[in-house]
Amino acid sequence: MHELVNTRHNLQIDPHLHIWGWEIGVYLFLGGLVAGMMIISGFFIFTGRTKNTKCSCFLIPIIALIAISLGMLSLFLDLEHKLYVWRMYLTFQWTSPMSWGAWILLLVYPVLIVNVLLKLPEELYGNFPHLRKISEYLNSSHSILQTIGMISMIIGASLGMYTGVLLSALGARPLWNSSMLWILFLTSGLSSAAAFIHLVAREEEERRMLAKADNSFLIFEFVVIMLLLVGFLTSDQVHIEAVKLLLSGEYSAIFWVFVVSLGIVIPLIIQLMAVNNKIRHTVIAPIMVMLGGLILRFVIVSAGQASHWSGQVFR
């Protein structure tokens, strides 16, 4: 028998109680989504395949701008002292993933804006002739386009990785303590982005390509999740306890049903069948993938906060 009682009743600091809420989950999801979008569109621009992937290359950056702004808003909503966001930009703290993140976010904007400027609607060019000049310049050489594509991919990947590193660097929460976390978040960002483009793309060719890409991302994501779980299970007691939250504890139902089954396995099956022309493409699978990605962030954020080092001293 072991009893560990402490006198705290402080909702803000007790282990299983809330530090970060839905805002951080939403932010991490949108950050991952935007990361995926930047990588995908950057990839197409880099490889010069803009013809068949108009949506990815020209619409998605605009959506990504909106999404990252919503993500920032969400992050901002979480700040206890909203007026003081600027305090993050008075300094760069190299040991702090959050500081890296803050600055990466700042870089995301110009990169996305350059992307957007590659091709704008005709009406805009009418009103702002300068914009046409910029677009023309950006499109003027292959190497400029390649550079833009490359930078998009790099910044996108940094953004995607950082959302995972942000959590995994917090050693105090065992469930976040895995170097698989950034790979997971990056892959999940890619799969969500692919699913999203699949949803909004007009051209059959592009949709097909992204469905296929999505399937690879989903398979990879599934493998990463399994490796993450195995990694914990073969670690020390604290981490085993932590992963039990997902395997059999409080968060197991939502994890297995919404994240793994409805968010990965079932949409993967649907899309595999669709790609092989067994069934028609519908909006269902991509929506499931995106919801799965969102719920994954929610689960990891809350279960991570519920996981803790044991304060017990007697063994």
Next chain:
Amino acid sequence: MARYGMVIDTKKCVGCMDCVVACKVENNVPEGYNRDWISYETAGKFPKLRQEIRSERCNHCDNPPCVYCCPCGASHIAETGGVVLIHEDKCSGCKACIAACPYNARFMHPEGYAAKCTFCIQRIEKGELPACISVCPTYCMNFGDLDDPQSKVSQLLEIRKHHCLIPAAGTKPQIYYLT
């Protein structure tokens, strides 16, 4: 440079919470929040039980993840004795440090900044003991320079069995519990 720490004798502590009350009054800690707290740990089967009672707070870690993760440079290690402190006016309230502390020693002050035990820096700089220690009716808490082999804290660690909390987290806590 001094390295301040506490050495707390669990054999004498009765878990009365005087230290918690004193901190609250001295530092005007808002209602519903505490900078320190008591853990009561019991093992065994009645009536063969063992018990340890500990007055706990920020460990002023030598390797403080809360400082490393702070994006604003608000969490920092102070000149005075390596005490871990927060510049309230640099803090953005991002809560990374709260998530980073394995001891859950930090909380978000209702005024919007991270807060925790300060080792009563305003008192120790005047040569007074931290408030919690100065009230403790069992005299079980000791404060001093862990780097000074002559200090009471160092000497207690020399002669008594002790442990610190969650050493596996790698934070190098500066509060020790005598057993």
Next chain:
Amino acid sequence: MKSVSRRKFLQISSATFAAAATIGPVNYLSKGSKLIADDKLQKGIHKIPTFCNLCFWKCGAIATVKDGTLWKIEGNPLDPLSNGRLCPRGTGGVGAYSDPTRLKYPLIRTGSRGSESWKIVTWDEALGFIADKLNKIKAEHGPEAVAFFAHGIGGNFMKHLFKAYGTPHIFAPSFAQCRGPREVGFELTFGDPIGSPERTDIENTKCMALIGSHLGENMHNSQVQELSKAIENGASIIVVDPRFSIIAGKAKFYLPVKPGTDIALLHAWANVMIKENLYDKDFVSNFGFGFEQFVAEVSQYTPEMAYTETGIEPQVIVDSARELARSKPASFIHPGRHVTWYGDDAQRSRAIALVNALLGNWYHKGAFFKPVKMQVPPYPYPEYPEASQPRADNPDRIYNWADEEEGLPTGIRDATITGKPYPIKSWVVYATNLMNALPNQEETQKAINNLDLMVTVDVIPSEIAGWSDVVLPESTYLERFDDLNISPFKIPFVGIRQPIVSSPDDQKPNYWIAKKLSEKLGLTNYFPWNNIEDYLKTRIESAGLSFAELKENGIILGSKKPIYIEDGLEYNFKTPSGKVEFYSPQLADKGLDPIPKYIKPDEPPAGFMRLLFGRVPVHTFGSTQSNPILRDMIDENEVWINNDIVRQNGLNNGDYIRLRNQDGVVSNKVKVKATERIRTDCVYMAHGFGHQSKALFNTYQKGASDSQLVTRYKTDKLMGGTGMNVNFVTIVREA
């Protein structure tokens, strides 16, 4: 004059709270607290000595005022009781000032008794109302028809008033509901009571046994401080308790005694010490009386016999007896304090005294010292009038060893209900919550309903205030002078209480109330002093001490006096035989057991467990739950239930349940603390929670009230104490 409903009353008492409860951190530097003293204290830090009133221990304290507002209260290093450190309640004392539930204005009841509906009146009206009724009662029934109840030093001036009024009926719950049995048990044995503060020399002990007495949860400051020194010195501790208390965790021997069987254990200890020749033969042969009879009696109490009663392994009984004996005379059994448990309590205390006698530890360092006291003459008041009738609480002195100064509150309650031996028409209650302190609330209510006048002086709207006709709001200890503290202890000293801040509303101090009432009762000759400082000054100067020094330092120490045999003290046993009475002819005379006998306690009915209760360190009884600082530490009690029982009932730690007692009384809902730290045949909770007064709005119905469940009690045959550990409860699931 406005008439206010209970709701309005709530608003009235919560007005300051509403202000404090607005978003943002609460400022304990009780905002708006005004300094009594002059303007030059309004800036900077100032320290004013006083003594604590969060309990009755009276620790010397120093309050710090910062920029004209109260900041903190710390111990006074000069004070022998606190040594400069207060207990958690004392440290949280600033919350007594800022308590949002505080009474603010004098109130007169408008609804039925207990309905908590009032109108606000002026002090003049309130005291006029009381005086009219008291004068009328005196004229019609005599002054004996009035009973005055008080607990603590604040009652002194009012007590004086009622003695002047002519009633012999002065009561306190600190005898028959608390310490009485041990005072009687020790006085019958050694000729001297234990007294308060206890004469136990814990600091120097080598071995101490605690029977229940849960030091560390029971936060009587000096004892806890000494306990820690004893631990530091390597003293061994023996704890006898059905519950694994905090101090049990530090004990060398923990004896998980079956509740109510301690006498069997104590006699078995005596048996072992005698059989193994471990006792102090010189002391016993020189100073013992009736030892042979005692030996004969305890010879039946073998460790094996005690095992069947107490459930404590015979070997543990033998080993702990040897442990005690090994360190004699610097070893002792603590007499306990709240010892009104089973109705055989004075006899149990005697059994404790007798094992101590075997250890020959009386007046010895590390055991029982002889308390010394500062000689400060009383104020030269006129003689009190003689009572014309004998006391009604203990007619014919059936309880021969009942105390006269503290009386038998349940005795006067019976008299008030029955009107016998003569009618009781008024209760005046100062700083004691009789509804919580006395067993069986229904009887208390019945008695109150028979009164013509029921008055309560309190600082918060306690349960007993809710049952009163007139409620008088007192200034807290931080806002007033009080009588001098002249406690008997290890060194003579005197302490002063003085105001730090002024009262925030229309509260007045007890001496002011007493003096004003004396004017209305025509008793001004009993209050010849003009103001309180004159009174205090007169007393202090008549002791040859300086009033200015006392005000400045808070404490004046006397010179050291011998308190141990080791200092050259000599024995003087004030028993009839002049010796330590192992056999008590006094008891035999009254037809009572001259040597304590073990009586089997009643067994709980099937499915029931015995209800036990005690203290949490951060609260004093039921009087601090509304203090915002202390409430923030613990805001509701839990009921401790053994893990096995919790599991059998399909419950979990933290579930809310209710308790129903043998008489069908159901408690408020209370959290289960599922624990290994208690026997399976009893449950335990902290006393004082589960408040029933709605006006205590921030603590109303938080946790369960043991007082509500204590409907039965067993009266001690020697001294009229009310044994309250005789109630059984069962679990009622909360839907």
